[in-house]
Amino acid sequence: MGFELNKESYSGGIKAISIGKGDSAITVGGESCYPFHTFEGDMPNKPVVAMEIWDMEPEDWPEPVMAHFKDVVADPAAWAKKCVDDFSADAIVVQLKSIDPNDKDASGQSAAETVKKVLAAVNVPVIVWGCANPSKDEEVLKIIAEACQGDNLVLGPVEEANYKGIGAAAMGYGHAVIASSPIDVNLAKQINILLENLGMPMDRLLVDPTTGGLGYGLEYTYSVMERLSMAAMVQGDDKLQFPMINNLGNEVWKCKEAKQTLKEAEVLGDPEKRGIMMEAIGAISYLMSGSNILVMRHPEAIRMTKEYIDALTDGGSLQDSKPILKVMEEVSVDFAALAPPVDLTIAEEKKAEPAKKAAPAKKEAAKPAPAPKAEKVAPPKEEVKAEAKPEPAVDQEAQAKADAEAKVKAEADAKAKAEADEKAKAEAEAKAKADAEAKAKADAEAKAKAEADALKADAERREEEEKALRRLRAQARAAAEDAVVSASAVEETVTAAAVQKTDQEKIIEMLDRFHKRK
Template identity: 65%
Template sequence: MAFDFYKESYAGSVKEITLGKGDKAVTVGGETSYPFYLFEGEMPNKPRIAMEIWDMAPEDWPEAALAPFKDVVSDPAAWAKKCVDEFGADMVVLQLKSTDPNGNNASADDATATVKKVLGAIDVPLIIWGTANIEKDEETLKKISEECQGENLILGPVEDKNHKGIGASAMGFGHSLISSSPIDVNLAKQVNILLENLGMPMDRIIVDPTTGGLGYGMEYSYSVMERLRMAAMAQGDDKLQFPMINNLGNEVWKCKEAKQTADEAPTLGDPEKRGILMEATGAVTYLMAGSDVLIMRHPESVRMVKAFIDLLSDGGSAGDIAGIGKQLDDVDIDFASLAPAPDLTIEEEKKAAPAKKAAPKPAPEASKAAAPKAEAKPAPKAEAKKEEPAKPVADPEAEAKAKAEAEAKAKADAEAAAKAKAEAAAKAKADAEAKAKAEAEAKAKAEADAKAKAEADARAKREAEEEAVRQQREKEREEMAAKRATAAKTEVTKTAAKVQKSKTSKMLNKLKRGRR
């Protein structure tokens, strides 16, 4: 019976995004499973490598990173052409370092001129990466977008604070965008939603989750990328089903470990191989997290990572891959002299070994034989010392045992004292709290009693006043009743008229009305 792999069923897939234009356009994304899970789904487009160039000569690059490009670093167009022709770059990333407001603060016009020169030198997709300064990136990328209409440049990073300006320009002039967020799944989704609401086509967006070079920064980035892929594939969240890009080379090569020379850090080995392997290791890590585009710097790192991608996608043997090709001189590090002396003693032997005995003092007889003159004229103290019996040599094991017991007793006494002190402090604290609580309760009770008494007095006063008013009204009613009883009773005809008329007058008025 054949063994069948369990295959996960996925609710979503990653969108296919085309970068660049013409025959050298690159399509990324399209995965229907987790990265390189080819037994569960398809990965129609392999991850791609984009080599980075700067729009200015770098000043802080280590020698290992600068060596392959030292003849072209002052000309971005020649630099880009070398990356494509000699090192096989799938794409080129132009880092706009000169536009940084905290650096050279080059103008948007200068950056646009550089972009046009690089576009004229290569035929592969061109990615434009700003300085992550919100205002300056918006100004610069909008200008580049307008001047390079129809080239389908990939512009970024685009954040929530500048997505409107850059997004509208990219839509109007036919470019793609890099949606960037600071290592957070919800923020990544939010930027994508903002761009969608703006009207940006969803087939022209690629996600930058923010990339850490080494250590916990890389762990954070990996975790977020993993969650982005899980939300896109397993949960079917269409707001996160985009290819991802990682600006790796720029982060790795600015780390202290990548810049240290052999004299500064001899235990880290060859500085050239160290930086190359650090970049390659970071690239493999992000490929496993789901990266579709890796921005890298050193040609040897690029070569090894491309070989890794081919091995995972097509199979083969890693033994056929050539080792790291060095361009700098070898470094001679004597690791044996740097290593500490090995301690080969077994731990159990250390515990069982007895303590070294102190050299015994010479016996009085030996001293006497060695110094005959002193014997001829002995001093009183010497004779007294001579008469003293020799002290027996103590047993090392007994001494060690006694010492251990004494230390244990001292430790137990110290612990007991500390415990007693802690208990006393706890009791004092509890007493203080109980006293404070009792005082607070007494104060509250006194306040409640005073309040109740005040309310009772006010109620009694009010009742007394009401009773006096009732008695007054009762007295007035009695007086009125007595007055009515003694008054003469006369019937008076009352009408609504102001002047009261007699019956005769009323009869005459009726007769007059009848005649009319």
């Protein structure tokens, strides 16, 4: 019987979204299976690797990554062109760092000019990423959307606090948006629904689940992205069937470990290779959880990531992949010299040693005992005294030896006790720290869940109110229509009075009636 591969069946898929315009446009998404599971479905479009540039000169980039861009960081357009021409970037992400109100607080007009220069310099799709300040992002992205009308930019992040303004501008001027939520499935779905209710076309929507760096929340983001993919593929939830984007490079290279020099963290090895591997490992992890667009920074990390994508989609081996190309001087770290000295002595052996050595000491001290028996046959007293002189010397030597061994044993016991106490203390501190972290994580998850539930309940309440209002309006319209129909159906009949009076007679009659009432 031949081997039969167990295959998963999918009721849904990811929508195919086009970004950019004209010949430079690219399509992301469109898969009908889990990432790279092409034996179960189709994956028509490979994941895209975009390179980030800043609209201002970075001040805190570490030397291993700054070495590749130090000649162009002062000019965003030249920077973007180098990323495309020299490093084969599939798209460019303009990080609007200068507009942050807590930094330079640059204007929307200056940001729009920068984006227009980048568009003129490259022929790949351009993504514009704000500073994550909702009000400032709304103000600036609306100006950029108008200034770059028809260029099909991708604008983000769009949050619940600013989705109306940015969404309306994107719809009006022909751009796509990035719906951003704080690492939560329910909140990701909620912002998608809000944009859909606003009227945003669903073929111009990308999802940002909020990206964590390696060692700084990657596993949390990974699990949420997995759940988003499962909901879209297996459960067929059409509110979550959108390509995902991860702003990875910005997160990895601001980590402490990626910035530390060899002198600051020698045990972490070569700082250049360290940062590259952190970014490449993060990229591969997010690809396996369903990422369609990776925003990256270091050229070598990008090269390795693209080779991995090609190997999984087109087949082949990575054994011939080139090692990391360094631009800084070679670093050699003697890890053996940095390691603490190895003590292979077992604590139980140290404790047992004094007891073994003390036993023969007692036997040696007992050897002079037969001397008194010789007094009966020995003639003079002087000889007896002379023979008895060595006895105290032997006893004294044995006692000194026993004292030394006892001292060694006591020191070994004290050292073992101190080590045990220190180990117990370290274990207690580690347990307390783990408990505190677990409690903090549980509290954060509970808070996020409570907020999501509250948002969901509020949305359901508003939806019910809208339905009730629509029902009332429908009833009112139906009643009005019935009234009109009834009125038109009734025919009024007018009969002439038997006695016809003049106007003067009618007035007199009315006056008489009024006077009578009074």
